[in-house]
Amino acid sequence: MTLCIESIALREIRLPLKEPFRISSGVCTERRIPLLELTDASGAVAWSECVAGEEPNYSSETIDTAWLAIREWLAPRLLGKRIDGAAAVHDVLERDIAGHHMAKAALEMGCWAVEAEQRAIPLSRLLGGTRERVPTGISIGIQDSPAALVTRARRALSDGYRKIKVKIQPGADVDYVAAVREALGSEVSLMADANSAYRLSDADHLARLDAFALLMIEQPLGRDDLVRHAELQKRLKTPICLDESITDVDRCEDMITLGAGRIVNIKPGRVGGFTVAKQIHDSCMAHGIPVWCGGMLESGIGRAHNVALASLPNFSLPGDLSPSARYWERDIVTPEWTMDREGLVPVPLDRPGIGVTPDIDRIDDLTVRHERLAAPMVARR
Numbered sequence: 174m175t176l177c178i179e180s181i182a183l184r185e186i187r188l189p190l191k192e193p194f195r196i197s198s199g200v201c202t203e204r205r206i207p208l209l210e211l212t213d214a215s216g217a218v219a220w221s222e223c224v225a226g227e228e229p230n231y232s233s234e235t236i237d238t239a240w241l242a243i244r245e246w247l248a249p250r251l252l253g254k255r256i257d258g259a260a261a262v263h264d265v266l267e268r269d270i271a272g273h274h275m276a277k278a279a280l281e282m283g284c285w286a287v288e289a290e291q292r293a294i295p296l297s298r299l300l301g302g303t304r305e306r307v308p309t310g311i312s313i314g315i316q317d318s319p320a321a322l323v324t325r326a327r328r329a330l331s332d333g334y335r336k337i338k339v340k341i342q343p344g345a346d347v348d349y350v351a352a353v354r355e356a357l358g359s360e361v362s363l364m365a366d367a368n369s370a371y372r373l374s375d376a377d378h379l380a381r382l383d384a385f386a387l388l389m390i391e392q393p394l395g396r397d398d399l400v401r402h403a404e405l406q407k408r409l410k411t412p413i414c415l416d417e418s419i420t421d422v423d424r425c426e427d428m429i430t431l432g433a434g435r436i437v438n439i440k441p442g443r444v445g446g447f448t449v450a451k452q453i454h455d456s457c458m459a460h461g462i463p464v465w466c467g468g469m470l471e472s473g474i475g476r477a478h479n480v481a482l483a484s485l486p487n488f489s490l491p492g493d494l495s496p497s498a499r500y501w502e503r504d505i506v507t508p509e510w511t512m513d514r515e516g517l518v519p520v521p522l523d524r525p526g527i528g529v530t531p532d533i534d535r536i537d538d539l540t541v542r543h544e545r546l547a548a549p550m551v552a553r554r
């Protein structure tokens with residue numbers, strides 16, 4: 174199917190979190206979220222979200238660098254151009270433009286949603302998804318004390334979450350994990366995410382976490398430390414899962430070759446969109462490496478894209494795909510995202526595209542910047 178994107182409305186909204194979310198590299202109280210509304214020449218319209226953060230801590234990108242990259246270099250590659258379907262968009266955006274994966278992903282994932290609209294099928298099914306519900310875990314930010322973390326972990330368990338991930342950093346790690354394991358018992362799927370807060374010289378300290386039978390430890394070392402992660406993995410019983418380090422399919426295959434990790438957190442935004450996310454999914458499946466879908470505190474629009482991806486078969490571990498009410502007083506889509514008592518989020522299969530409707534009045538109220546990008550008239554002939 175041919176795509177020809179005629180215009181892109183780029184907006185920035187501000188959406189306050191119900192409670193601050195703290196990770197080792199920073200804290201977030203209010204999300205600044207770039208939203209894209211893509212209009213195709215066929216009349217199909219679809220929305221996507223850019224997952225860049227406000228500060229360059231999780232990756233070198235920020236909301237403002239993504240905005241610039243989309244406007245100056247990336248959107249002009251698509252606007253008014255005939256492209257051979259969403260699967261061809263990644264190469265168009267990648268050629269001679271280094272990095273800016275989250276900016277590229279916002280456009281690329283928007284194009285997949287446009288194609289799903291054109292074909293009148295759910296985004297999940299266009300991507301090759303097979304599940305009707307996706308198992309869901311929670312990611313709990315760093316708390317002031319082990320007791321405060323235990324309170325939140327207990328609540329999450331009673332809500333039905335199938336996996337509990339706790340953020341850790343030096344000074345808030347072994348005691349915190351020990352308290353949660355003690356409180357929840359040995360059966361619960363528990364894991365820790367360090368967001369690169371440690372160094373290889375902390376290996377003996379991290380090995381103390383082996384006592385708590387964690388499902389995995391996510392991204393203990395730096396993003397470029399594949400060789401050091403391989404060394405650390407030799408010294409840990411707990412499987413290492415990589416997040417920040419896996420920026421493309423080659424990095425994923427390097428991880429496998431080196432033994433730098435045994436599980437992959439796939440975030441489509443981090444890898445430039447769905448095409449590469451699917452390649453990583455397929456490569457991991459071929460190597461017997463389980464994957465799960467990570468989150469970046471997305472609004473209901475980005476969540477729709479993540480849920481669609483997480484419906485693919487090798488997403489065998491619960492994703493960070495909490496329902497809307499975990500993050501927001503009110504989401505920006507209808508219906509809001511929900512999770513049942515078994516910790517399952519339904520994949521919307523009863524309607525085409527991303528499966529939820531952006532609440533335009535609410536989005537307008539939350540918008541702090543707006544720009545319309547369109548093909549120049551000359552390029553349209």
Ligand code: OSB
Nearest residue numbers: 231312368467468469470471493
């Ligand atoms: O490392 O997975 C991470 C949020 C912001 C930046 C990095 C991460 C996270 C999360 C949030 O863990 C998960 C969610 O969206 O619920």
Ligand code: MG
Nearest residue numbers: 366391392416
């Ligand atoms: Mg992570």
